[in-house]
Amino acid sequence: NAGVTQTPKFQVLKTGQSMTLQCAQDMNHNSMYWYRQDPGMGLRLIYYSASEGTTDKGEVPNGYNVSRLNKREFSLRLESAAPSQTSVYFCASSLREGSYEQYFGPGTRLTVT
Amino acid sequence: QKEVEQNSGPLSVPEGAIASLNCTYSDRVSQSFFWYRQYSGKSPELIMSIYSNGDKEDGRFTAQLNKASQYVSLLIRDSQPSDSATYLCAVRGGAGSYQLTFGKGTKLSVIP
Numbered sequence: 663n664a665g666v667t668q669t670p671k672f673q674v675l676k677t678g679q680s681m682t683l684q685c686a687q688d689m690n691h692n693s694m695y696w697y698r699q700d701p702g703m704g705l706r707l708i709y710y711s712a713s714e715g716t717t718d719k720g721e722v723p724n725g726y727n728v729s730r731l732n733k734r735e736f737s738l739r740l741e742s743a744a745p746s747q748t749s750v751y752f753c754a755s756s757l758r759e760g761s762y763e764q765y766f767g768p769g770t771r772l773t774v775t
Numbered sequence: 776q777k778e779v780e781q782n783s784g785p786l787s788v789p790e791g792a793i794a795s796l797n798c799t800y801s802d803r804v805s806q807s808f809f810w811y812r813q814y815s816g817k818s819p820e821l822i823m824s825i826y827s828n829g830d831k832e833d834g835r836f837t838a839q840l841n842k843a844s845q846y847v848s849l850l851i852r853d854s855q856p857s858d859s860a861t862y863l864c865a866v867r868g869g870a871g872s873y874q875l876t877f878g879k880g881t882k883l884s885v886i887p
Contacts, residue, residue, distance in 0.1 A: 693873060704879040705819070705863065712873050720874060752818055762807050762867050764875060766818040 664688055666767035668753050674773045675743040683738040683770050685753030693756045694736035695720075695764060696728060698749040705752070711736055743774045777802040779866050781878035789886050794851040796881050798864030801845070807867035808840055808847045813880065814860045823849060854885045 666687045675681055685694065695710040697720075707720030711730040725747060727739045736755075740747055750771050754764040778801040788794045796810075807826055811819035825831045825838040825847065837850040847866075851858055861880040868874060 695873075702879070705865075705877040707874055710873055718873075756873075762873070762875070763809065763821055763824050764865075765821060766811075769818050 666753055666755055666765055668751075668767040668770050670770060671768065672771050674775065675740075676775055677744060679743050680739065680741050681743065682740075683751055683753075683772075684735070685737065685767060686735045687753075687755040687765075687767075688734065689755060689757070689765070690733070691755035691757050691765075692733070694730065695754040695756075696726070696736070696738045697752045697754065698722065698747075699752060699769075700749050708738065708751075743772075745774045748772060748774045777805075777866070777868065777876045779864055779876050779878040781862075781864050781881045783879060784882040785884050786881055787884045787886055788854050790854060790856060792854050792885075794854045794858065794883055794885070796849040796851075796862050796864075796883065798847045798849075798866075798878055799845055800847070800864075800866045800876075802866065802868055802876075803845065804869035805842075805845075805866045806869060806872075808838070809865040809867075809875065810836075810838060810847075810849045811863040811865060811877075812858075812860045813863060819863055851883075854883075856885045856887050859883060859885045 696708040709728040714733045753767040756764045810823040813819045823838040839848045863880045864878040865875040
């Protein structure tokens, strides 16, 4: 089992460029999450998908969109990157309702110049 | 707004000592509580979950929960240098909530 995988590991964008961060899990988990982690701010939830076919906003959704492509994959898109989106992005997944233990991927370090 | 508070540290303990990490939360209906360990440059790793008042032990780790005081703690016995990391407290809200609110973490340094 690879667990939760994320691509790319590192990315540098110019302001206004777009990109999609990919996340996949092979644990047959129902729920998936996108977080960002900034120094002094901790982990903050951007979007989540409780189950295949559903997505919901988290604490900091502005500037992002998500797609739950299937049960395994959950992508995060930045349509027009801004320097404020420079961060480390983590994808996580959890098994099912009632079991909220979340398991994290290795992260994507994004720099927007 | 739901808040989870942790002392940012750094907390320094000698090797072999007990490290005590504390966390308070603001949402009284919170139901699930988690401790994650995060090494520098790595992703958070789940080390403990606790759902009921009292203590839960797993190896050298003990999580303690007091819902009346809205307080959760993590004890690490026989601390090792490899325990040096940032420890994140995470809290899930009430029934039906999927979201975890994370504290900003306590940095632990175990001195050989």
